[in-house]
Amino acid sequence: MQRALQQLRAADALRRVKEMESQDDDQQEKYVSYVNGLPATILINGLGQAAATLLSAAKGIKSDPHYFLYRHLQLWLCREEKEAPYAGAGDLMQAIVDGERGTYQRAQVEALAWLEWVKKFANAYLKKGVKR
Numbered sequence: 001m002q003r004a005l006q007q008l009r010a011a012d013a014l015r016r017v018k019e020m021e022s023q024d025d026d027q028q029e030k031y032v033s034y035v036n037g038l039p040a041t042i043l044i045n046g047l048g049q050a051a052a053t054l055l056s057a058a059k060g061i062k063s064d065p066h067y068f069l070y071r072h073l074q075l076w077l078c079r080e081e082k083e084a085p086y087a088g089a090g091d092l093m094q095a096i097v098d099g100e101r102g103t104y105q106r107a108q109v110e111a112l113a114w115l116e117w118v119k120k121f122a123n124a125y126l127k128k129g130v131k132r
Contacts, residue, residue, distance in 0.1 A: 005083060006113075009076075013117035016072040017125050023065075028126040030065040035122045038069065039115050047108040048096045055093065076114050077107050085110055 003011070020031050034054070041050040051070060058067035074092035077085050085107035089095035096104060 008081075008083075009114045010117045012076055012079075013114060014121050016075070016118060017121040019072075020065075020068065020122070020126055023068075027063075027065050027068075031068060032122045032126050034065055034069050035115065035118050039112055039119070042108060042111060042115075047104065047111055048093075051092055051096065072118070073111060073114075077111060 020028055023031070038050060038054075041053065045053070051073065054066045054070040054073075058064040058070065061067060062071075070092070078087070078089040078092055078095060080088055085103055086092065086095035086099065096107070099107070
C-alpha cells in the first residue's frame with residue numbers, strides 16, 4: 001500500500017526529530033529554535049540562501065544543530081523517490097545551484113510543507129520539560 005505524500009513527510013519528520021533525542025538538551029533546544037525559524041528564513045530569502053546560511057552557521061561542524069537541520073532537509077529533498085524535487089542528488093546545495101527554476105520552486109514549497117511536520121514534532125519531543 002502506497003502512503004500519501006503527507007504521511008511520508010510526517011514519517012520522515014518524526015524520524016529526524018527522534019534522531020535528535022540522542023543529543024544533549026542544549027543541542028535539542030538549538031535545533032528546535034532553528035526549525036522554528038527556518039520557514040520564515042526560506043520565505044524571506046529563498047531555499048538556497050536559507051540552506052547556505054545553515055551550512056555557514058555550522059562552520060563545518062557536523063555535530064552542530066545547524067548542520068543536523070541542513071542534513072535532514074537534504075535527506076528529504078534529495079531522497080530516492082520520484083516525488084523528491086532533487087531525487088537522488090548527493091548534495092542539496094549543488095542540486096539547488098545546478099537545478100532549474102521550476103524544480104527550485106517545487107523544492108521550496110516541499111521544504112516548507114516538510115518543515116511544518118518537523119516543527120510540530122520538534123516542539124512536542126525536544127522541548128525541555130516535556131515528558132516522553
